[in-house]
Amino acid sequence: xxxxxxxxxxxxxxxxxxxxxxxxxxxxxxxxxxxxxxxxxxxxxxxxxxxxxxxxxxxxxxxxxxxxxxxxxxxxxxxxxxxxxxxxxxxx
Amino acid sequence: xxxxxxxxxxxxxxxxxxxxxxxxxxxxxxxxxxxxxxxxxxxxxxxxxxxxxxxxxxxxxxxxxxxxxxxxxxxxxxxxxxxxxxxxxxxxxxxxx
Amino acid sequence: xxxxxxxxxxxxxxxxxxxxxxxxxxxxxxxxxxxxxxxxxxxxxxxxxxxxxxxxxxxxxxxxxxxxxxxxxxxxxxxxxxxxxxxxxxxxxxxxxxxxxxxx
Numbered sequence: 001x002x003x004x005x006x007x008x009x010x011x012x013x014x015x016x017x018x019x020x021x022x023x024x025x026x027x028x029x030x031x032x033x034x035x036x037x038x039x040x041x042x043x044x045x046x047x048x049x050x051x052x053x054x055x056x057x058x059x060x061x062x063x064x065x066x067x068x069x070x071x072x073x074x075x076x077x078x079x080x081x082x083x084x085x086x087x088x089x090x091x092x
Numbered sequence: 093x094x095x096x097x098x099x100x101x102x103x104x105x106x107x108x109x110x111x112x113x114x115x116x117x118x119x120x121x122x123x124x125x126x127x128x129x130x131x132x133x134x135x136x137x138x139x140x141x142x143x144x145x146x147x148x149x150x151x152x153x154x155x156x157x158x159x160x161x162x163x164x165x166x167x168x169x170x171x172x173x174x175x176x177x178x179x180x181x182x183x184x185x186x187x188x189x
Numbered sequence: 190x191x192x193x194x195x196x197x198x199x200x201x202x203x204x205x206x207x208x209x210x211x212x213x214x215x216x217x218x219x220x221x222x223x224x225x226x227x228x229x230x231x232x233x234x235x236x237x238x239x240x241x242x243x244x245x246x247x248x249x250x251x252x253x254x255x256x257x258x259x260x261x262x263x264x265x266x267x268x269x270x271x272x273x274x275x276x277x278x279x280x281x282x283x284x285x286x287x288x289x290x291x292x293x
Binding site for chain 3: 011015018034048060075077078081082
Binding site: 031033037042043044045049050051055067068069070071072073075076 | 103117
């Protein structure tokens with residue numbers, strides 16, 4: 001059977017393709033705890049362990065810390081995003 | 093040539109390798125932070141730290157004013173084994189912006 | 190375990206979703222809607238034009254993202270966008286409370 005990873009169609013982009021394409025680019029890494037890390041992605045591995053440069057730590061959208069280099073343990077990662085994000089908060 | 097190979101970051105764990113014998117910052121689950129000298133680590137991020145300062149941050153809500161009271165308690169530990177599964181982030185503080 | 194040739198494997202179902210908009214419900218108060226670009230054996234997913242819905246202590250929050258790699262570890266349910274449009278209003282009494290309306 002075919003799993004997404006083996007498909008070669010131009011429109012598909014597997015996690016491996018994605019990881020190759022984002023090295024050296026600015027990324028947002030969101031953890032399961034809700035904390036965001038923004039910085040330049042130095043490298044990552046199959047566990048989603050991440051090394052970042054010029055890292056900024058955001059808690060509830062507010063800048064809390066800066067790190068020159070940062071290693072993030074992969075099990076905490078919710079997603080890795082390439083985007084410049086726009087966000088808005090709803091009325092609670 | 094070999095030294096160049098040793099000093100490059102090809103995979104995330106290289107960042108930890110390059111921090112051996114340096115003081116690092118470790119962010120752990122449940123609002124714990126450590127600063128100490130990295131003596132050893134493995135692929136799980138289990139670590140041996142020396143001259144460690146541990147800080148634990150707690151947030152309490154005042155019963156009457158409902159204000160958030162943030163408390164940080166600190167202690168120092170000569171040697172510490174850190175189990176890797178509690179680690180969120182590791183950073184070499186000397187290179188911190 | 191009998192093998193039924195007509196049976197559709199879970200991963201085949203997800204494979205059929207490549208190129209279309211899907212609705213992902215995570216463990217905890219988090220949901221995402223986006224176009225599925227690909228996935229792997231762990232069901233890590235590459236999603237495009239993503240809208241993330243989360244409920245935090247500070248209230249509801251919506252985040253728009255161009256392209257993400259979503260860790261498969263915390264995915265609970267994967268459904269199609271049509272289900273999102275139908276059931277989202279049922280789950281959330283007043284969807285207009287979301288500050289950004291969901292886009293198609």
